Amino acid sequence: MNLKSLIKKIENKYPLNLAYDWDNVGLLVGDFDMDVKKVLVVLEANEKVINEAIENKVDLIITHHPFIFRKINKINTSDLKGKLIHKLIKNDVALYSMHTNFDIAFDGLNDYFMELIGFEDCKILDITNNEVLYKLAVYVPTTHVEKVKKALAKSGAGHIGNYSHCSFSSEGIGNFKPLEGANPFIGSAGEIESVEEIKIETIVPQKVLGGVISSMINAHPYEEVAYDLYKLENKGSSVGLGRVSKLKQSISLQELCNNIKEKLHIDHIRLVGSVDTKISKVAVVTGSGADMVKKAQRVGAEVIITGDVKYHDAQDALDIGMSIVDCGHFDTEDIFKDVMKRFLDEIEEINVVKSEVYLNPFTTI
Ligand SMILES: [Zn+2]
Numbered sequence: 238m239n240l241k242s243l244i245k246k247i248e249n250k251y252p253l254n255l256a257y258d259w260d261n262v263g264l265l266v267g268d269f270d271m272d273v274k275k276v277l278v279v280l281e282a283n284e285k286v287i288n289e290a291i292e293n294k295v296d297l298i299i300t301h302h303p304f305i306f307r308k309i310n311k312i313n314t315s316d317l318k319g320k321l322i323h324k325l326i327k328n329d330v331a332l333y334s335m336h337t338n339f340d341i342a343f344d345g346l347n348d349y350f351m352e353l354i355g356f357e358d359c360k361i362l363d364i365t366n367n368e369v370l371y372k373l374a375v376y377v378p379t380t381h382v383e384k385v386k387k388a389l390a391k392s393g394a395g396h397i398g399n400y401s402h403c404s405f406s407s408e409g410i411g412n413f414k415p416l417e418g419a420n421p422f423i424g425s426a427g428e429i430e431s432v433e434e435i436k437i438e439t440i441v442p443q444k445v446l447g448g449v450i451s452s453m454i455n456a457h458p459y460e461e462v463a464y465d466l467y468k469l470e471n472k473g474s475s476v477g478l479g480r481v482s483k484l485k486q487s488i489s490l491q492e493l494c495n496n497i498k499e500k501l502h503i504d505h506i507r508l509v510g511s512v513d514t515k516i517s518k519v520a521v522v523t524g525s526g527a528d529m530v531k532k533a534q535r536v537g538a539e540v541i542i543t544g545d546v547k548y549h550d551a552q553d554a555l556d557i558g559m560s561i562v563d564c565g566h567f568d569t570e571d572i573f574k575d576v577m578k579r580f581l582d583e584i585e586e587i588n589v590v591k592s593e594v595y596l597n598p599f600t601t602i
Contacts (some may be wrong), residue, residue: 267332273297299333304332375463378423385437403440405437408436488516520540523569528550567597577589
């Protein structure tokens, strides 16, 4: 499969524009026109992972942590990063990273964590983006109404909640005079024409706006398509970091920790709080989420599950009556391999393998 086509499928589900400004996501090394047969998914890429990819004839490595993050002035073999980039290019291995866009997106890392632990009916902890919506109104001769409606729906217009193909039609008369040089579908140059037309109004999210307008123009018979486009105050769907879930019945922190240890296959968890504390609402931020403790409390959670908790984060949490389950950065994110493999396995043309390199820099003894 062509790399550009594969990336299009990935970014359709996990758009790059969801990532924070400071992040570095997308195709970081590689040729968009190359052919991809085998993909390796892994939390991050180091020399062992790159060697693993080369030995296994992998064409593309997909990481969660950005392989290139800090500014690079030179790519040569005198430093490790330069050496690895050089090695990737020399061996025709591309590298793609999906980081905070994958944390934020639906069915990304945080949603997968919730699914794995068995938390249902999840809400967003910290909204980062509200989808911008547009109203599109187009004037169509009666003969082409169904064709234009179909094109609008197929390209992503007209979705409201669990409904698709939403539009409103009203009848009217379209008036126009083709000028010299025009090639009108109806009427002739220099004569005012009046045509029975239908005004179709529909709603379009910003992310599909370009595609919707070009599909509409393609389906419309007129040389010059008359349409109005205006930004709405209505809020579209929201996306954001972290998830919150209200439990069906309260459980103790001990029970919560036992469940997490079992599902993540880990032996140790650091708990800030008392094992007997009963909780009924949990927040999750995979990776580093200690700075979200207060936010989690504001939305009613009694505990936040995350990694990278420092001593003073823990003290501050206890002071305000919050508990923290610190599973470690690695153990909340190594599941990236599982969720990405599940997503990519739907694409028939590629073979997806999970890295077997163990990447956790910490050992608990
Ligand atoms: Zn991370």
